[in-house]
Amino acid sequence: MGNFLPSTPEERQEMLGALGLKSVREFFRDVPEEVYREEPLNLPAGKSELEVARYLKALSEENKQYHLILRGAGAYDHYIPSIVKYIPAKEEFLTAYTPYQAEISQGILQSIFEYQTMICELTGMDVSNASVYDGATAAAEGVSMCRSRKRTVTLVSGAAHPDVIATIRTYLYGVGTELKIVPVRDGKTDLEALKAMLTPDVSSVYFAQPNFFGQLEDSEALIAAAHEAGAMVVMGCNPISLAVLKTPGELGADVAVGEGQPLGMPLAYGGPYLGFMATTKKNMRSLPGRIVGETRDANGNRAFVLSLQAREQHIRREKASSNICSNEALCALTAGLYLATMGPEGLKEAARQCMAKAHYLAAELSRLPGVSLPNPGPFFHEFVTALPKQDEVLKKLDEAGILGGLPVEGGLLWCVTEKASKADLDKTVAIVKEVLA
């Protein structure tokens, strides 16, 4: 049996004796007899470390590890530099609590401050929080922070990720705010429909750039329409794409949110991921979650603290705008580390390679008989193909160790990152070609 107790039963009996007690049962004296369980629960017997390691390793091998992943849809298979894996595994980073005691937590606090700065740089916004759970909750918190008494409707683009829409829907259902979905046209948010829906009671509009189908939205027009109607804009972003795409800050968005997983976090069957959130100076105090601020210590030296805490649940309680407490601090540290490792040129190169390789695969696939790209607009690193024998295509790719595009309405949604080589993509096209022949 595994056991992390630094004491023997005899030592513990001595401690009990010091307390004047005979049995640990006495600690439970306030527990009603009928709910105290003398007999062990129906759990397996404890195992040694070696047994558990062997067992879980075997479970991991029941998963299929693909040589090439051409599927994104919210979880992206980017290359993670080695140093980005090792530094967050340092025991102090790993095991520290939330840095409420600033004097012995400067390392964590500074890492978050640097992360906040990098998120501001990526998004072009003024203020970033220290993270929320993931991209979907970032979007939900983003539209929540835009609510007002007078404006009670939230509009969400139908071209947003389905999980994002469902999460926003859940958060808004909680507080009773109405959600309306803006229709999709040719794989993009329908601008004319949006304009018609922008009534004076709309508090905010959420759309993603690039959107769920990989398409690049006409952000400028969407934002202009929203602002003209007095609504705020929450813009979902892919952080890698921000190295090359016009930023939410440049576009005038009010809140920028997104899934930070591409910044050095593994796919890991969905988590832990990282929700990033940034906004303008004007909206700083509406931002949920922790924020690290710079100040001075008693000796005049630079110091970092958790700041603006009176916004948060532990002080404001039922009047807090969000209940978030634990966030994804270690993932934020990882993202900061990833961005520092890639550097400005490395991140731009990763973005350019994603885009170039996705376009290469799209072009090569659409050359095949029966394959078409139903969405006509520009895209970043994801695109939809309509193609015959979809299931068989995926099966053959799977047999070759390739995870093909995700079945969505209208076809397969493919994603290509910098990890794929031309040879990988040529092999993929050859397999598809063979199936379709």
Added chain:
Amino acid sequence: MEHLNYQFSRSHEWVKEEDGLTWVGISDFAQNALGDVVFINLPEVGDEVTAGDPFGDVESVKAVSDLVSPVTGTVAEINEELLDSPELLNSAPYETWIIKVENVTDTEELLSAAAYDAFCETEE
């Protein structure tokens, strides 16, 4: 005593009448209890306030406290200077109004300065 002509609520707001408006601030006792004020959430001009109900709040580093309106009426002015300089509430509580209210239809029972000082002693 700089606040002799003011009246006070039991929730530690002061009230005075000037220029046909009701000025509202917080007492020296209140600012002392709060500690360093770091931010204030103000209502908007035109908002209705109700005697006995919160109209905003003040934040210190580790606490937040409601500002309770001593009167019912409409907010005519807000002191926007406080958004940048909340420390004025600490340094000069009786010279620092927070809101001015018009169309006052109701006022809660207020204390004179002397009665309020006595009340504060029981609060210690």
Added chain:
Amino acid sequence: MKLIFEKSRKGHSVSVLPPLDVETVSLPAGMDRESALRLPELSETEISRHYKELVDQVYGVNNGFYPLGSCTMKYNPRIDEEMASLPGFTGIHPLAPAEATAGCRKVLKEAAELLGEISGMDAMTFQPAAGAHGEFTGVMLIKQYHASRGDVNRTKIIVPDSAHGTNPATAAMCGFDVVNIASAPNGCVDLEALKAALGDDTAGLMLTNPNTVGLFDPNILEITRLVHEAGGLCYYDGANLNAVMGRVRPGDMGFDCVHMNLHKTFATPHGGGGPGAGAVGCKAFLKGFLPGSALMGDGAPIQVRSFAGNFLVVLRALAYILMLGREGIPEACETALLNANYLQMKMREIFTPAFDRLCMHEFVLDLSDYKKETGVSALDVAKGLIDFGIHPPTMYFPLIVHEALMLEPTETEDRETLDRVAEIFAAVKQQGIDDPESLHTAPHKAPIGRPDEVGAARNPIVRAEL
């Protein structure tokens, strides 16, 4: 310390990617980023040293005693980290076909079964990423349950005034009005106050048991019965589950749904504030309202985030539970209680316990009298402890005790450590009597002195100037 941006030197870089082997593509006109991307430029050596400098200014569980009440800072086993870095788990796409993810799904299924047994619940979701997120999910179950029955006038959630701030904040996020009820003098639920608050507008009660002063509420069965009689549901905040695991189950106490902080009770690391995982369990009659199967007003299922949750955190918790097993789980719990009571006994000679009796996994000291005598506050004492190399306890919580210090030693400390900690507290107490000024300005040996928090809040600097 210098910021990473201040160490940046133009042209320094890490060689990560091969050259592009297909044709480059340009963005359509007008879509290019215009502003410079001012990320730091460093070599790998420089990055490695920067983070070494940072990590040297972090205090983790492995550094020493970490008695944060309500946070359960127990030792985080290394084997869990090794399991969480297996490529067969880290490389799995959440939307890969079912047959390619059999191992991940078995991990979740097995963890759900084991945690269901520990909590006495019938169904489980791992979607919530943290405790507060679990609370949100759990209270949404309550909301949907009443809505599904057309019982739409249940608009209130009852929360004791000793509760974590997340409880009332959660209820408000779910659209409920919060009814705060005052605790009885013994720190437990005041039954009369509860009865007075209950009615046909009660949606539910959120409760931690043992509560935030470390006491098990002896009226727990009466409490849950009263809430049920009024037509409400009972939510168990699992923050303090370590105090009862293996011996008492929330489900047996009458709770309908529960969240468990896997990063507290089940030893997954806190990561400097996250990621955690807030597994939510419920009784069978609420199963249909869980994410994935639940129906909101418009017929859509609730979803609280993307995909299946913080999978690697659940995996670590599974490894921990498998190692402890049916004997180790209650043994860990009982040792946590023993350590807390042993330390409280030692502390009683130094400071005043807020509730002087046997406690569960944690206890609260009340330094009000000490502050009156010396002018030294709980905050000053906490900062003084830092100079002795231990992490301060939770301060000023729960709100019902003034000058509170809340200690939870957990089971992964030995007697020698607890004895030494008591000596340190005694030394700090004496320091406050002899030289109070030295505690007003403590710590003196930490990397920084006390930061100016007022200045930080009045003039927020929340990003570096580049």
